[in-house]
Amino acid sequence: MKILSMTTATNHLSVALTDGQKVIAEKNEEDQRNHSEHLDPMITAILKENKLKLADIDRFAVAQGPGSYTGLRIGITTAKMFSSILQKDLVGISTLAALANGIPEKNAVIVAEIDARNNNFFAGAYLKTENGVENIIPDGHYALDELLKQVHNYAVKNQQEVIFVGSDMTPYDEQVKSQLDNLQYRQLTGEVNQVHAKNIGLLAQNAPAVDPDKMVPQYLRRTQAELDWHKKTGKAYGSDSDYVEEV
Numbered sequence: 601m602k603i604l605s606m607t608t609a610t611n612h613l614s615v616a617l618t619d620g621q622k623v624i625a626e627k628n629e630e631d632q633r634n635h636s637e638h639l640d641p642m643i644t645a646i647l648k649e650n651k652l653k654l655a656d657i658d659r660f661a662v663a664q665g666p667g668s669y670t671g672l673r674i675g676i677t678t679a680k681m682f683s684s685i686l687q688k689d690l691v692g693i694s695t696l697a698a699l700a701n702g703i704p705e706k707n708a709v710i711v712a713e714i715d716a717r718n719n720n721f722f723a724g725a726y727l728k729t730e731n732g733v734e735n736i737i738p739d740g741h742y743a744l745d746e747l748l749k750q751v752h753n754y755a756v757k758n759q760q761e762v763i764f765v766g767s768d769m770t771p772y773d774e775q776v777k778s779q780l781d782n783l784q785y786r787q788l789t790g791e792v793n794q795v796h797a798k799n800i801g802l803l804a805q806n807a808p809a810v811d812p813d814k815m816v817p818q819y820l821r822r823t824q825a826e827l828d829w830h831k832k833t834g835k836a837y838g839s840d841s842d843y844v845e846e847v
Contacts, residue, residue: 601658604643604682605801608635608675609667609695610714612794615642617650618801625650626798635674643678655686661804663795664692665818666714666722666739672817680812689809693800694818699765700726700733701799702792708761709736711751715767719744722820723766725751732803741821744772748779755783762786766793 602624606615613635616626627642647653662679665672676692683690696712703710706728713723721744725737737750755762762785769776769787776785 601805602652602656603659603661603691603801603804604647604654604657605661605693605797605804606639606643606675606679607663607667607695607698607795607797607800608639608671609663609665610671610795611668613638613642614795614797615639615646616797616801617646617652618798618805620805621802623798623801626796628794628796630794635671639674639678654682657682657686657688659689659691659804659809661691661693661800661807663695663698663797663800664815665695666741666820667695667795667817669817669819672819676815676817680815684812690812690815691804691807691809692815692818693803693807694724694735694739695795696722696724696739696766697726697733697735697803698795698799699793700724700728701803702796703728703763703765703788705761705763708763709751709755709758711737711747711762711764713747713764713766713769716741716821719772721747721767723747725754731806739818739820744775745779748776752780752783755780763788768793 603618613629617624625646627646629638660679660683662675679690699712700710710726713721716722721742723742724735724739726733726735736754751762762783764787
């Protein structure tokens with residue numbers, strides 16, 4: 601099954617072509633903010649280099665969140681459009697699951713995290729399995745203390761090392777060291793800390809397809825505009841996205 605996957609969730613733009621568990625090609629562009637201009641040319645290039653057309657793709661996959669509000673909508677809108685027009689499967693993959701899927705260690709608690717500022721993180725914890733990753737601490741918007749508490753409890757119970765992947769946790773090292781107590785932990789370095797589309801494609805191989813009209817970004821927290829609107833109007837929030845309680 602040929603899958604074209606993409607992520608615009610962070611400042612790292614990535615597009616990949618996979619077939620089963622084989623990565624055919626991947627293109628990446630780091631530290632750019634103009635995903636809307638570069639996504640389509642990258643898709644065109646990866647298809648042309650592999651002598652394929654969009655119609656040859658069996659399934660489209662995209663990072664569904666968390667991530668940049670604007671960035672997520674660029675990738676999701678593109679994937680939804682392709683899926684709807686070509687009547688092909690569409691799959692949304694957690695940005696955090698994609699990060700975790702790039703880690704080979706199987707006997708470790710993989711904490712995939714994106715710094716949300718003010719000592720808060722978008723994060724989830726995963727175990728690597730034969731079929732991808734298993735989510736053991738749900739994706740959410742966590743205060744760092746609460747995240748570390750849950751990670752500590754799980755890792756102690758299962759006697760596993762803790763691996764952080766994503767945003768650099770070095771600035772929080774004293775807090776991490778204090779709350780994880782005597783647990784072994786480490787922060788990964790290098791490009792593995794970027795969200796790669798190939799890991800989205802590999803996870804999408806066996807993931808359930810969704811109705812393109814019903815796919816929405818998984819922000820995991822409300823935007824400031826929504827909070828201000830709710831405070832001003834007193835009206836209930838809409839149901840077009842999934843959120844967790846604001847920290």
